[in-house]
Amino acid sequence: MRFSTVVAAFASAAITSLAAPSPSKHVLHEKRDGKPHLWEKRDRATPSQVLPIRIGLRQRNLENAESYIYEVADPNSPNFGKHWTAEEVANKFAPAAESKDAVVNWLVDSGIERRRISLSKGQNWVQFDGTVKEAEHLFETKYWHYQHVENRGLRLAVDEYSLPAHVQKHVDFVMPTVQLDGLKPIANTNHGKDAMAIIPGGASLGSLSCGELITIECLRKLYKFPVGKLAAPSNKIGIAEWADYLYEPDLPLYFKNFTTPEIPTHTKPEFVAIDGGLRANLTTVSQGSGVEAALDVQAAYSIVHPQQVRYYQVGDGINVDSVGTFNIFLDALDESYCTYEGGDQPYVDPAYPDPNANEEGYQGPLQCGGAPKSNVISVSYGQIEGALPEFYQIRQCHEWMKLGLQGVSVLFASGDSGVANRYNAGYPNSCLNADELFVDNNGTRYSPSFPVNCPYITAVGATTLLGNDTESGERAVSRPGTGPANAYYSGGGFSNIFPVPSYQASAVGKFMQHHAPKYGPNVYNDTGRARGFPDVAAIGLNVATVWNGSTYGVGGTSASAPIFAGIVNLLNEARIAIGKGPIGFLNPTLYKHPEAFNDITIGDNPGCGTGGFNATPGWDPVTGLGTPNYEKLLPIFLRLP
Numbered sequence: 001m002r003f004s005t006v007v008a009a010f011a012s013a014a015i016t017s018l019a020a021p022s023p024s025k026h027v028l029h030e031k032r033d034g035k036p037h038l039w040e041k042r043d044r045a046t047p048s049q050v051l052p053i054r055i056g057l058r059q060r061n062l063e064n065a066e067s068y069i070y071e072v073a074d075p076n077s078p079n080f081g082k083h084w085t086a087e088e089v090a091n092k093f094a095p096a097a098e099s100k101d102a103v104v105n106w107l108v109d110s111g112i113e114r115r116r117i118s119l120s121k122g123q124n125w126v127q128f129d130g131t132v133k134e135a136e137h138l139f140e141t142k143y144w145h146y147q148h149v150e151n152r153g154l155r156l157a158v159d160e161y162s163l164p165a166h167v168q169k170h171v172d173f174v175m176p177t178v179q180l181d182g183l184k185p186i187a188n189t190n191h192g193k194d195a196m197a198i199i200p201g202g203a204s205l206g207s208l209s210c211g212e213l214i215t216i217e218c219l220r221k222l223y224k225f226p227v228g229k230l231a232a233p234s235n236k237i238g239i240a241e242w243a244d245y246l247y248e249p250d251l252p253l254y255f256k257n258f259t260t261p262e263i264p265t266h267t268k269p270e271f272v273a274i275d276g277g278l279r280a281n282l283t284t285v286s287q288g289s290g291v292e293a294a295l296d297v298q299a300a301y302s303i304v305h306p307q308q309v310r311y312y313q314v315g316d317g318i319n320v321d322s323v324g325t326f327n328i329f330l331d332a333l334d335e336s337y338c339t340y341e342g343g344d345q346p347y348v349d350p351a352y353p354d355p356n357a358n359e360e361g362y363q364g365p366l367q368c369g370g371a372p373k374s375n376v377i378s379v380s381y382g383q384i385e386g387a388l389p390e391f392y393q394i395r396q397c398h399e400w401m402k403l404g405l406q407g408v409s410v411l412f413a414s415g416d417s418g419v420a421n422r423y424n425a426g427y428p429n430s431c432l433n434a435d436e437l438f439v440d441n442n443g444t445r446y447s448p449s450f451p452v453n454c455p456y457i458t459a460v461g462a463t464t465l466l467g468n469d470t471e472s473g474e475r476a477v478s479r480p481g482t483g484p485a486n487a488y489y490s491g492g493g494f495s496n497i498f499p500v501p502s503y504q505a506s507a508v509g510k511f512m513q514h515h516a517p518k519y520g521p522n523v524y525n526d527t528g529r530a531r532g533f534p535d536v537a538a539i540g541l542n543v544a545t546v547w548n549g550s551t552y553g554v555g556g557t558s559a560s561a562p563i564f565a566g567i568v569n570l571l572n573e574a575r576i577a578i579g580k581g582p583i584g585f586l587n588p589t590l591y592k593h594p595e596a597f598n599d600i601t602i603g604d605n606p607g608c609g610t611g612g613f614n615a616t617p618g619w620d621p622v623t624g625l626g627t628p629n630y631e632k633l634l635p636i637f638l639r640l641p
């Protein structure tokens with residue numbers, strides 16, 4: 001399903017002073033195109049049923065978001081590196097009083113008593129409990145029961161809704177309306193047979209060639225980075241996991257066999273539990289859900305030590321159809337963003353206390369602020385752009401931008417299914433319907449991922465060695481499989497929602513002009529005006545990982561993200577050593593320096609019944625700018641203020 005926004009456009013978000021609240025005609029605000037994936041429409045909702053109605057007020061100054069972030073992240077800006085405090089961020093984007101007044105006055109004029117209406121602490125949401133009948137009247141809509149075809153869960157939702165013309169410009173979106181599911185993030189670890197090979201008899205540094213197993217020695221040769229020196233406590237790299245658990249007894253085995261200099265075997269990451277995140281034990285390991293966490297933490301440690309790893313375990317892993325969306329992680333980092341105070345959508349994001357109390361769900365309140373921020377955060381999970389509401393993605397994208405404003409570099413794995421999406425997570429097909437852009441089992445249009453579609457994220461694709469040693473160079477990862485579900489290609493493409501950011505426009509333009517395949521506009525946005533991803537790449541196959549006591553060569557853009565993020569952490573270390581601050585949002589600097597990358601020009605990322613894109617000279621939607629050359633990146637980052 002794709003949610004088209006018919007009239008309201010974020011770019012034109014101008015808050016005008018409130019005109020006299022004369023009753024105005026309703027205009028369409030959000031509409032679901034096509035039939036929602038995996039949900040069946042059932043009967044009409046009962047008019048007396050009470051709904052928790054939340055009206056998201058438009059935040060101020062978002063139209064300036066790009067200029068704010070470039071002010072601190074563009075190397076040509078005199079204010080490069082002058083990051084904002086959390087409070088400055090909250091104040092800058094709080095909605096205008098006129099917006100609140102326009103919405104509240106309309107509700108009161110429509111018969112909702114003022115005493116029933118409240119405003120969230122962050123002033124971002126107007127909220128009240130209203131009946132289906134009241135909501136249908138206010139939003140000129142009809143509520144239906146929808147049933148999930150697999151778990152049989154029921155949701156109340158509408159197909160479209162409207163707002164009075166004079167109110168619409170003050171509102172982002174209303175909940176609950178068109179939204180149905182919060183898709184759980186899917187780890188981008190490729191579990192295909194070839195891509196996660198157990199190493200018989202175990203292995204250690206130097207026992208195998210780099211072509212057989214990628215170790216820290218191979219990575220140092222490839223990307224020319226040194227051993228970390230500074231144990232800067234402020235510079236812990238952040239690794240976030242959803243329903244994959246770190247089995248800590250694997251760490252000493254990994255440190256002993258695969259790190260040099262050897263990391264002391266008692267070393268453990270700082271453990272940050274968010275909303276009931278648990279430490280793993282043998283039970284969780286035997287459920288087979290820990291390879292992702294082992295890979296991410298071990299790859300990061302091998303690069304950044306003696307700096308440390310901060311491990312965020314997000315969500316209790318029980319919350320039905322919401323094992324965790326990225327919003328609960330953002331909530332924990334930033335209290336101005338929490339439920340009813342910022343970006344969360346009830347019914348899309350998991351609820352805490354967990355309603356599934358009988359399954360031992362987390363019974364504490366939603367964590368709101370208080371989790372420490374890291375200078376660099378690496379996430380190896382993704383969702384489908386075509387399956388989430390557009391407003392929702394835009395709002396969350398702005399939250400990632402706000403982390404950038406505060407000096408945080410956010411890196412995400414670009415996905416393991418080429419131009420398609422989630423094949424490797426067992427989805428038969430998540431390509432899009434060519435006309436309507438919703439996920440369709442028979443779809444043929446490319447399916448971009450979220451949140452790598454967001455221009456404020458650094459998206460990391462995957463490469464592999466061309467031959468048996470690091471001298472042989474790299475190509476885009478390519479693991480054909482029996483059927484798309486077992487294949488593995490670097491996730492890449494062009495967003496159907498986000499326009500090309502200015503830092504990327506020339507790189508995308510060159511790709512379009514010289515290398516773009518001519519599949520036509522029904523297959524992907526080939527105008528050169530859409531955000532392209534990934535931004536960069538790193539090795540993502542055969543990466544040495546100890547899991548449940550044995551060594552595996554693990555693949556996935558899941559490996560690429562912590563490897564690239566680890567190198568960024570080293571660059572921050574070098575800046576901290578000369579008294580400078582962390583780099584923050586990376587992309588404007590990276591795109592100015594394509595010469596600091598190993599350009600990858602071999603390979604492709606097929607999917608959706610096509611050959612996908614080719615890795616080509618310059619930026620391409622398979623490997624981005626290429627893989628990092630630390631020796632070239634270091635002077636660039638040290639020269640910046």
Ligand SMILES: *[C@@H]1O[C@H](CO)[C@@H](O)[C@H](O)[C@H]1NC(C)=O
Nearest residue numbers: 201202203204257549550551
């Ligand atoms: C570590 O290396 C030794 C040989 O040096 C090997 O016997 C052992 O199996 C390896 N451990 C793992 C987890 O691979």
Ligand SMILES: *[C@@H]1O[C@H](CO)[C@@H](O)[C@H](O)[C@H]1NC(C)=O
Nearest residue numbers: 278279280281282283284360
């Ligand atoms: C192991 O973890 C599972 C799931 O988190 C939990 O139910 C179980 O009680 C734990 N077992 C032990 C021995 O701690």
Ligand SMILES: *[C@@H]1O[C@H](CO)[C@@H](O)[C@H](O)[C@H]1NC(C)=O
Nearest residue numbers: 285286287288289547548549
């Ligand atoms: C983990 O290792 C134990 C002991 O070696 C084994 O019994 C168990 O099956 C393994 N778990 C998985 C999920 O492979």
Ligand SMILES: *[C@@H]1O[C@H](CO)[C@@H](O)[C@H](O)[C@H]1NC(C)=O
Nearest residue numbers: 035428429433440441442443
């Ligand atoms: C999709 O394809 C299947 C067969 O692969 C067919 O049965 C089904 O009707 C098609 N659905 C649509 C909406 O075209």
Ligand SMILES: *[C@@H]1O[C@H](CO)[C@@H](O)[C@H](O)[C@H]1NC(C)=O
Nearest residue numbers: 209211212466467468469472
């Ligand atoms: C890599 O090494 C294996 C065995 O050591 C050898 O059979 C193979 O030909 C080598 N491949 C390349 C591309 O050199």
Ligand SMILES: *[C@@H]1O[C@H](CO)[C@@H](O)[C@H](O)[C@H]1NC(C)=O
Nearest residue numbers: 497498499521525527529530
């Ligand atoms: C391509 O993307 C741009 C930027 O988002 C958008 O303005 C344009 O309408 C899109 N073109 C097509 C054909 O979808």
